[in-house]
Amino acid sequence: MTDDFKMAATIEPMNNCNIIASDEMANDKMRLTDAELLRYSRQILLEGWDIDAQIRLKNSQVVILGAGGLGCPVSETLARAGVGHIHIIDDDVIELSNLQRQTLFTAYDVGQPKAKVAQQRLAQINELISVSYDIARINRDNAKILLHLSETCCPDLILDCSDNFATRDLLNRLSVSHHVPLLSASAIAMTGQLALYEPQKQTGCYHCVFGSTTDTTDAEVGTQNCTNSGVLASTTAVMASLQANAALQYLGLTRNPLTSQLLLWDGKRMSQRLIRYQQDKACPICS
Numbered sequence: 001m002t003d004d005f006k007m008a009a010t011i012e013p014m015n016n017c018n019i020i021a022s023d024e025m026a027n028d029k030m031r032l033t034d035a036e037l038l039r040y041s042r043q044i045l046l047e048g049w050d051i052d053a054q055i056r057l058k059n060s061q062v063v064i065l066g067a068g069g070l071g072c073p074v075s076e077t078l079a080r081a082g083v084g085h086i087h088i089i090d091d092d093v094i095e096l097s098n099l100q101r102q103t104l105f106t107a108y109d110v111g112q113p114k115a116k117v118a119q120q121r122l123a124q125i126n127e128l129i130s131v132s133y134d135i136a137r138i139n140r141d142n143a144k145i146l147l148h149l150s151e152t153c154c155p156d157l158i159l160d161c162s163d164n165f166a167t168r169d170l171l172n173r174l175s176v177s178h179h180v181p182l183l184s185a186s187a188i189a190m191t192g193q194l195a196l197y198e199p200q201k202q203t204g205c206y207h208c209v210f211g212s213t214t215d216t217t218d219a220e221v222g223t224q225n226c227t228n229s230g231v232l233a234s235t236t237a238v239m240a241s242l243q244a245n246a247a248l249q250y251l252g253l254t255r256n257p258l259t260s261q262l263l264l265w266d267g268k269r270m271s272q273r274l275i276r277y278q279q280d281k282a283c284p285i286c287s
């Protein structure tokens, strides 16, 4: 894992770990520069969104697990919107079959590591933020390091853009144990799901909604994924946009638009449903 550990030169410490070296740096975090005011002006003009919201975004630090069909478009939107630090984790290399939906990549990138190329593209898209990456496959042994989780230092939000139950289960356990909110999205064929779990509020976790998948492989539970079932290019784009919409509200306005609700999107019917859930008082993860 450590051999694959790469960090961008522009990386800043994750949340609560920032060492303020001078008053000038502290002031920079509390205001927007002229370049930032101009770049985000259409956002700041929004009713209900103001400079304070934009400053909160500037000081936000997120980890995105997966630079695929969801991770590409959601990271692009967060970068353009001004989320201050984005860390991307992925162990895959870019293949031709990815280009149909993985919007940060081109044919020239085939064979290159997804996380590295994504970091480069996002840094080009918005030079006012910082972006870092790890080329690594997350597991129980390396997860805390990759996700920047410690007793005193955690990101503001983890975005689950993975495509398998084992990773989702691991992210959920760490989200609960470290009290870090988890924004979990999935997309398959022409359908998608989205939820924003807030462990600190005891409103339920991924396990409360979907039950145990820990001891079962994806093949055993008959899991569909993009490799075996296909996915329409628009499905990942829509779900990533909904995921970004929830992330920006949560980070900028400290508001969860999906509190205790699972969003189900059906592309064939062009329909969206919200299903209420509550904490399972017998949940072995969060209760």
Ligand SMILES: [Zn+2]
Pocket: 204, 205, 206, 207, 208, 279, 280, 283, 284, 285, 286, 287
């Ligand atoms: Zn739970």
